Amino acid sequence: MSVPPNPHRRSEASRRAILEAALRLCIESGYGQLTIEGIAASAGVSKKTIYRWWPSKGAVVLEALDDLATTVVDYPDTGDLVVDLRTQLTAVIALLSPADRSAVVGLIAEALQNADLAHELRERLIAPRIAQFKERMRRAQLEGQIATDADLDIAVDLLYGPLYHRLVFHLGMPDSRQLGELIEHALRALNTAPRSGETSATMPPAPHARH
Amino acid sequence: MSVPPNPHRRSEASRRAILEAALRLCIESGYGQLTIEGIAASAGVSKKTIYRWWPSKGAVVLEALDDLATTVVDYPDTGDLVVDLRTQLTAVIALLSPADRSAVVGLIAEALQNADLAHELRERLIAPRIAQFKERMRRAQLEGQIATDADLDIAVDLLYGPLYHRLVFHLGMPDSRQLGELIEHALRALNTAPRSGETSATMPPAPHARH
Amino acid sequence: MSVPPNPHRRSEASRRAILEAALRLCIESGYGQLTIEGIAASAGVSKKTIYRWWPSKGAVVLEALDDLATTVVDYPDTGDLVVDLRTQLTAVIALLSPADRSAVVGLIAEALQNADLAHELRERLIAPRIAQFKERMRRAQLEGQIATDADLDIAVDLLYGPLYHRLVFHLGMPDSRQLGELIEHALRALNTAPRSGETSATMPPAPHARH
Amino acid sequence: MSVPPNPHRRSEASRRAILEAALRLCIESGYGQLTIEGIAASAGVSKKTIYRWWPSKGAVVLEALDDLATTVVDYPDTGDLVVDLRTQLTAVIALLSPADRSAVVGLIAEALQNADLAHELRERLIAPRIAQFKERMRRAQLEGQIATDADLDIAVDLLYGPLYHRLVFHLGMPDSRQLGELIEHALRALNTAPRSGETSATMPPAPHARH
DNA sequence: AAGTAAACGAGACGGTACGTCGGGTCTTTTC
DNA sequence: GAAAAGACCCGACGTACCGTCTCGTTTACTT
Structure with missing residues (x-):
């Protein structure tokens, strides 16, 4: 149905900002208070950009943790x-x-x-x-x-x-x-x-x- | 501030209807799809009655399971x-x-x-x-x-x-x-x-x- | 349908308390904020007692004003x-x-x-x-x-x-x-x-x- | 705190649908029966959209009448x-x-x-x-x-x-x-x-x- | 004086609408 | 052509009152 976006044109800056915002908010207020809207606002990013690359807020947090863990x-x-x-x-x-x-x-x-x-x-x-x-x-x-x-x-x-x-x-x-x-x-x-x-x-x- | 309601006046019929509806809906569509509104509608009960006696939908399901289990x-x-x-x-x-x-x-x-x-x-x-x-x-x-x-x-x-x-x-x-x-x-x-x-x-x- | 209550047994104390509470609340917070529940609570009276004798909050206030005015x-x-x-x-x-x-x-x-x-x-x-x-x-x-x-x-x-x-x-x-x-x-x-x-x-x- | 929405992006279609629905419902059932929920449902619009642009149902009806009257x-x-x-x-x-x-x-x-x-x-x-x-x-x-x-x-x-x-x-x-x-x-x-x-x-x- | 029927306080109940929140989609504008 | 900005539809939230309905508890008229 929906064509997956072209990963080559993806903004690495947005990606990083989103993952960092997600982790930060999660630590500050807990995962339960985390919202896509909150992440978008905190990362200075549009909600659409999040939805374009991740299917759910869980996927965002997962990737954020994965990024952390690769260095482990x-x-x-x-x-x-x-x-x-x-x-x-x-x-x-x-x-x-x-x-x-x-x-x-x-x-x-x-x-x-x-x-x-x-x-x-x-x-x-x-x-x-x-x-x-x-x-x-x-x-x-x-x-x-x-x-x-x-x-x-x-x-x-x-x-x-x-x-x-x-x-x-x-x-x-x-x-x-x-x-x-x-x-x-x-x-x-x-x-x-x-x-x-x-x-x-x-x-x-x-x-x-x-x- | 908010006075806890008087348990003597509680309607056992409503309580049962709510717990049964909660379990039924949970099995039919999964806990994730469960809503207080859905339980209220399905039990023929006002939302207020649910909020009066339980703090969250989880508490309702918990009591429903507990009721089941007491007979266990x-x-x-x-x-x-x-x-x-x-x-x-x-x-x-x-x-x-x-x-x-x-x-x-x-x-x-x-x-x-x-x-x-x-x-x-x-x-x-x-x-x-x-x-x-x-x-x-x-x-x-x-x-x-x-x-x-x-x-x-x-x-x-x-x-x-x-x-x-x-x-x-x-x-x-x-x-x-x-x-x-x-x-x-x-x-x-x-x-x-x-x-x-x-x-x-x-x-x-x-x-x-x-x- | 509903039998009208017997006015002989009516509690004058309740009637007065209701009318006074209605007027007081109306002056304090404005007619728009007035509720039957508020009047009942403020008058120390059950909602039923208000509904028994008046069809609407407007009727209560009207009678309260009328009582005032008879002395005018x-x-x-x-x-x-x-x-x-x-x-x-x-x-x-x-x-x-x-x-x-x-x-x-x-x-x-x-x-x-x-x-x-x-x-x-x-x-x-x-x-x-x-x-x-x-x-x-x-x-x-x-x-x-x-x-x-x-x-x-x-x-x-x-x-x-x-x-x-x-x-x-x-x-x-x-x-x-x-x-x-x-x-x-x-x-x-x-x-x-x-x-x-x-x-x-x-x-x-x-x-x-x-x- | 709450940023006023940007009027440039406003949907004229929604605005018209809301005003028309408000007037229609008002004539059909009277202003007293009018509700924001009713207007939203009748206009095929979300309540949020009404609350975004008008402070009360009265303001909606007022604008609807004003729109009518400008052609007068x-x-x-x-x-x-x-x-x-x-x-x-x-x-x-x-x-x-x-x-x-x-x-x-x-x-x-x-x-x-x-x-x-x-x-x-x-x-x-x-x-x-x-x-x-x-x-x-x-x-x-x-x-x-x-x-x-x-x-x-x-x-x-x-x-x-x-x-x-x-x-x-x-x-x-x-x-x-x-x-x-x-x-x-x-x-x-x-x-x-x-x-x-x-x-x-x-x-x-x-x-x-x-x- | 006791019995009884009513009005009463209290407040739970089924409802309707409230005003808010966030989800996920869509459009418009900018870079 | 991805991204920001953000308006949009939608559905659920939790709350407030509505008007109705038991409950026991007074209260005041019978008998």
Whole structure:
């Protein structure tokens, strides 16, 4: 239907102004107060220009975050996996706090109701980071820090899942001690997994509990 | 200034009509399309009546879900913990699917941006279910199915966390096999936890060193 | 349909409180800001009680004014017609000023759009005063101050009309000098009218104007 | 704060549709039933567009009437003043009848409670017509039909005043005979006025003393 | 004096319209 | 030909009063 505009003629200045305004307003007043009108006014840009290049305010914020993130370094690798996980999880927690000012949380909220945005969010921001995480875990496997056959998808679930459960229900982000225990539990679960083939559909032996 | 209305005079018929209309519309068109005007029209009720008793459309949906849930039974207890967890987690997954039609997901999205609603959501819907879950787990401890000193808060994190991480980033809900592995890993992590006092800040025993 | 309430059981205290509140609010904030809800709240009375006895807020204000007016004396009669007219017209002007605070002006505004109220207004407030005016004029005729065959309906038009023309278009109420000239012109018109029978459809001789 | 909109960009089509809808609805159902929402719906226009250009529904109707009136001709001048006055007064009466359907009456009612609207009404609709009337009277003075020193402000009072007194109290508009007598009385009052300097503060000459 | 029917205060209710906000589209003008 | 400026239609917002309608609670007339 609508012919996509020619990207060659795009004004880089406008693009930057829009992304910066979006982030600034988001931090100042929270994602919920963010409006296309507000971004346009604050960036000295016409609403049309925003609509020409982005499908929604979520897409603008996503791109703004993506721009920030491209400059971000790789997953930390000090050689000590526990330390690196703790560093990285702490960084994620920082991005999600405080919930009512965090651009990422706003994006998550909108993505929950907007499948297109969710797709973009996953592909551009999340998937690359999950890949980095798995790479780091694979290095840990090579170095014998975790089992070579540990299921890395489950590692993602166990390590990152708790943050989002706590986020969506405002259960409070884990403090340092809780974070340590989470990491410990997750790694132990990965390391004590039965060898492939011997999957027990029911229960692993409870090593200590009986009598 | 604004006096809270007198609950004795409240019309139960209107209350019911509103909650039913809210749920119906939510299922029909998705939480994102839900409006106070739409609920009022569909319930044959004036907007004022909704605003008189609820602070936001999220609060209406929350109460509607709460009403549904009060009739809901306890946490399943067949005696087999793994079976019960699987049953319960499957039920939760059903409540969250499909994401763009689920009232719960809509509520979560709004709660992410609305602290008051988040508070209500946690206290009225989530906390009671977490308590039920912990009770079930405690019974399992008494019956020797899991370690008596297993940390039940971490159990919540490990078992429920993954669902919400997958939900918010549209990573796909776990299928039956994945669910089994998640439960297995979580329980193993809880059962292999070091005895209190012997917390190792660094690493669980290497998997191969187990026997 | 609706049975009219029994006036014997009517609460005089409520009636008074309502009328006083109506007048007070009208003076404080203007007729335009007046609401049934406001009157009820201010009078410490239920809305139902107002609706039981009056059909509209205009009717309330009308009765309030009527109550005031019953205590008012007759048309002035000092023996000097011009003085009395000036006194009376000045009083009317006072009742209509300032336009945005005057209860009478508010009533007039509402009556313009509400035929029932207009009828009540005319019958209860205006007609009696017109009758008093005509009585006074008839006495003046008997005393030879104005022509015995002067048309008193036209006297009403000429003396009171100008006030309302000026009122509705905010042309400014006549000051003392203008008032004197208006009275003079009106009386002269009445006194110089051709005797009955000699009505000239066109023009009276212009006594002075020619050359 | 609120920047006035740029008139150059204004949509003439919307303006016309709004004014026409306003007049149409006013005639169909009366000014009292007129609402901004109704005008917007009937004109196929957004409420915002109305609020952007007019401060109140009265202002819309006023402009609609003004638009009509700009095409209206001058005060009639057949050479016979009495005929012309009768023609003009009859036209005014037509504009004010029936009171509950007349846009002008609705406007008057609102202007009584809204000083801004009253100001606009006077300046844009009434003052020009009063000026035209005075011009016609001045021509009559030049032609010797009325006294050269007749007070034209008082002429306005005597000729137009009665209509509005009768209007606001629903006393009934003058019929043809009454109209003739009013005109006759008014002209006689103007023509018999004492010469400047000989103002009698008290009484006009008694009628019988005339010749 | 007790019984009872009404008018009463309180205020919730279904409505209608208010005036505002932001979304997304469109046109006009400028660079 | 992209961009700024911003008017436009649209739909929902949350509020204010409307006039109606229960609720208990006085109040004042029966009996």
